[in-house]
Amino acid sequence: MADLEIRDLTVEADGNEILRGVSLDLDRGRTIALMGPNGSGKSTLAYTIAGHPSYEVTGGTITWRGTELNELSPDERARLGVFLAMQYPVEVPGVSVTNFLRTAVNAVGGEELPVRTFMERLRAEMAELQVDESFLQRSVNEGFSGGEKKRFEILQMALLKPQLAVLDETDSGLDVDALRIVSEGVDRLRSPELGVLIITHYTRILRYIRPDEVHVMSGGRVVASGGPELADELEEHGYERLKTSA
Amino acid sequence: MTTILSDLDEGGLVARGEAGGEPSWLLDRRRAAARRFVGQAWPDSHVDEFWRSTPFDVRFDVGRAIAAATAAAEAPASVLDRVEGGGVLVRVVDGALVDVTAHPDATAAGVVAMDLGRAAVEHADLVEAHLGRLTTSGDGTGSDEDRTVSLSDAAWTGGVFIHVPDEAVVDVPLSVHVHVATPGAHLPRILAVIGRHARATLYLEHTSAPGVDALVDEVAEIVVLDGATLRLASVQDWGDGVQHLGLQKAEVHRDATVRSLAFTAGGATVRLRPEFDLVGPGAEVRPLGIYLASDGQWFDLQPFVRHIAPRASSDVLFKGALQGRSRTVFRGNVFVGRDAVGTATDENNRSLILTEGARADATPFLEIECNDITAGHGSATGQIDARHLYYLRSRGIDRDTALRLIVRGYFTDVLEEAGLPGVTEHALDVIERRIADADLSAIQVNDLGLREES
Ligand SMILES: Nc1ncnc2c1ncn2[C@@H]1O[C@H](COP(=O)(O)OP(=O)(O)OP(=O)(O)O)[C@@H](O)[C@H]1O
Numbered sequence: 001m002a003d004l005e006i007r008d009l010t011v012e013a014d015g016n017e018i019l020r021g022v023s024l025d026l027d028r029g030r031t032i033a034l035m036g037p038n039g040s041g042k043s044t045l046a047y048t049i050a051g052h053p054s055y056e057v058t059g060g061t062i063t064w065r066g067t068e069l070n071e072l073s074p075d076e077r078a079r080l081g082v083f084l085a086m087q088y089p090v091e092v093p094g095v096s097v098t099n100f101l102r103t104a105v106n107a108v109g110g111e112e113l114p115v116r117t118f119m120e121r122l123r124a125e126m127a128e129l130q131v132d133e134s135f136l137q138r139s140v141n142e143g144f145s146g147g148e149k150k151r152f153e154i155l156q157m158a159l160l161k162p163q164l165a166v167l168d169e170t171d172s173g174l175d176v177d178a179l180r181i182v183s184e185g186v187d188r189l190r191s192p193e194l195g196v197l198i199i200t201h202y203t204r205i206l207r208y209i210r211p212d213e214v215h216v217m218s219g220g221r222v223v224a225s226g227g228p229e230l231a232d233e234l235e236e237h238g239y240e241r242l243k244t245s246a
Numbered sequence: 247m248t249t250i251l252s253d254l255d256e257g258g259l260v261a262r263g264e265a266g267g268e269p270s271w272l273l274d275r276r277r278a279a280a281r282r283f284v285g286q287a288w289p290d291s292h293v294d295e296f297w298r299s300t301p302f303d304v305r306f307d308v309g310r311a312i313a314a315a316t317a318a319a320e321a322p323a324s325v326l327d328r329v330e331g332g333g334v335l336v337r338v339v340d341g342a343l344v345d346v347t348a349h350p351d352a353t354a355a356g357v358v359a360m361d362l363g364r365a366a367v368e369h370a371d372l373v374e375a376h377l378g379r380l381t382t383s384g385d386g387t388g389s390d391e392d393r394t395v396s397l398s399d400a401a402w403t404g405g406v407f408i409h410v411p412d413e414a415v416v417d418v419p420l421s422v423h424v425h426v427a428t429p430g431a432h433l434p435r436i437l438a439v440i441g442r443h444a445r446a447t448l449y450l451e452h453t454s455a456p457g458v459d460a461l462v463d464e465v466a467e468i469v470v471l472d473g474a475t476l477r478l479a480s481v482q483d484w485g486d487g488v489q490h491l492g493l494q495k496a497e498v499h500r501d502a503t504v505r506s507l508a509f510t511a512g513g514a515t516v517r518l519r520p521e522f523d524l525v526g527p528g529a530e531v532r533p534l535g536i537y538l539a540s541d542g543q544w545f546d547l548q549p550f551v552r553h554i555a556p557r558a559s560s561d562v563l564f565k566g567a568l569q570g571r572s573r574t575v576f577r578g579n580v581f582v583g584r585d586a587v588g589t590a591t592d593e594n595n596r597s598l599i600l601t602e603g604a605r606a607d608a609t610p611f612l613e614i615e616c617n618d619i620t621a622g623h624g625s626a627t628g629q630i631d632a633r634h635l636y637y638l639r640s641r642g643i644d645r646d647t648a649l650r651l652i653v654r655g656y657f658t659d660v661l662e663e664a665g666l667p668g669v670t671e672h673a674l675d676v677i678e679r680r681i682a683d684a685d686l687s688a689i690q691v692n693d694l695g696l697r698e699e700s
Pocket residue numbers: 013014016018036037038039040041042043044045054087696697700
């Protein structure tokens with residue numbers, strides 16, 4: 001049994017069926033790329049894995065290391081090592097970056113880190129991802145540029161050390177330098193303990209983070225699967241050909 | 247002696263003043279105010295525009311005797327306890343000034359903090375010039391139309407006089423701590439004069455002993471002279487049995503600056519009027535407010551800014567959180583007079599409804615007699631945003647902790663901007679305690695925003 005096992009998953013939002021039977025396996029130590037046209041359901045799948053309240057599972061299962069995730073709250077999932085870098089990170093006014101990160105690290109780590117130890121780790125990770133110290137004084141995502149938000153998501157991933165990381169278009173909105181810094185950051189975090197699901201429209205990020213498999217979604221289903229070469233094919237020919245063959 | 251509020255006794259007032267050694271001009275003022283009082287009725291919510299939202303007769307019980315000063319009750323904690331090095335602390339307990347704790351920095355700067363009755367003799371020039379001037383100015387900016395104010399003018403006890411001399415720079419806070427330990431009516435009165443180009447921090451603290459039933463009719467007059475800078479805070483930490491009528495009126499002169507925070511968390515009913523008359527060109531005020539209302543509480547907050555002089559600016563921001571069956575009223579009044587060209591004014595109110603049953607009303611009210619100005623206002627009432635909650639929870643933070651972070655975060659901007667040593671820390675503690683006591687499972691979350699997400 002794979003660490004992450006998604007079986008025949010159907011999901012509704014606002015009464016509309018969006019996922020129509022998705023199955024997918026991911027083991028720790030491996031990386032999957034998930035591609036597909038706009039509106040095909042990629043973010044829906046990502047959010048559903050991470051327990052977003054807007055998405056209702058109407059059928060099928062998501063099992064993470066033997067636990068059925070559907071029963072668990074978003075915070076319980078995070079404490080089991082599930083992490084979602086969101087396509088559109090949320091601004092949370094008044095909640096300071098430092099306080100937020102410390103609370104999250106303590107919650108996921110299951111122990112109160114001494115403030116000094118935490119700050120040292122935080123500063124080290126910020127340096128790796130070239131996030132300026134001035135962000136510590138700011139509120140979570142508030143007034144961050146699109147690229148800064150994405151970088152901040154990966155900073156959280158680095159601090160929370162998940163075992164399953166779903167990266168939803170982390171590469172969108174990043175300039176070339178930021179893309180390199182963020183991708184290298186993610187690549188550095190790859191380990192036999194971490195499974196990565198990268199949602200993207202572009203092959204660029206996949207050059208830094210080589211996927212083991214590529215899957216393509218369309219209309220709420222996985223319509224094609226293959227090796228890394230599938231991503232290149234898609235970049236060249238687009239999704240049209242797949243849609244017709246699917 | 248005691249006086250029934252609903253039947254103020256002029257002769258008794260004068261006799262009490264004489265016994266206290268009050269000068270004749272002060273006795274005359276008490277007498278005049280007592281006559282005004284007799285000619286006035288208590289506020290009537292059906293008639294009085296400013297009382298429309300709060301039923302005076304239901305929320306305020308005026309059939310009480312004026313509480314007599316008793317042996318000084320045990321000193322409750324002051325926000326100054328949290329300030330390193332402390333400050334000047336004036337304690338008023340049950341209508342009597344019980345002690346003044348001096349601070350060498352303030353003493354060296356020539357700060358005066360003393361009993362108002364004594365000051366009427368020892369600092370007669372200042373006290374005679376200013377006491378009652380802001381409540382009875384008669385040019386349309388006065389507040390003597392209100393019987394609750396005439397009552398104070400006539401019968402105040404336990405008055406405090408604060409003077410910060412011209413040019414004095416006083417960084418330690420000066421605090422007047424009004425504590426109520428005895429049931430009945432309490433009439434604290436404060437007069438503060440902040441000299442030209444002086445800089446000072448003034449706190450008004452309000453506490454009561456547990457279980458005490460009392461009506462507090464308070465008037466503070468604060469004169470901020472040319473070029474002075476004042477940071478002002480009023481902290482309402484009353485127990486459940488207190489009804490508070492507070493007029494805290496500042497007169498702000500040329501190029502003077504006032505930043506104030508009204509922090510209201512305690513009391514059965516608090517009706518607070520933080521007022522600012524901008525009488526000098528270039529005056530600038532930033533009235534801030536935070537309120538936390540829980541089951542049974544009723545807060546009626548009425549900041550009032552009057553732009554009398556040209557080129558003055560004001561920017562009001564009040565934020566609150568409500569839970570249980572509580573009620574808050576924000577009526578933000580801005581008046582811009584005929585001569586107030588170049589006025590810039592804005593007023594905003596935000597309320598966060600945490601649980602079902604709480605209700606927050608907001609009426610920003612502008613009266614403008616002058617064209618050449620910029621004015622804005624806004625108000626919003628809402629609930630915790632489900633997107634904020636989800637984001638925090640998706641990082642492993644449990645629901646209760648996430649709610650705490652969000653509610654605390656909601657007030658961060660105001661607290662940071664107010665930046666008042668001791669008060670900020672105290673306010674944060676009260677906010678934490680309120681959330682800790684809240685039934686977090688009953689907190690309602692607004693999930694409308696979730697739909698716009700994808
Ligand atoms: N909360 C929601 N309520 C209603 N419809 C939704 C909701 N979330 C998603 N949808 C719909 O489901 C479909 C899939 O959306 P989703 O965000 O999963 O697509 P995606 O593959 O991530 O697209 P993109 O590449 O543009 O990010 C879309 O048609 C979208 O409008």
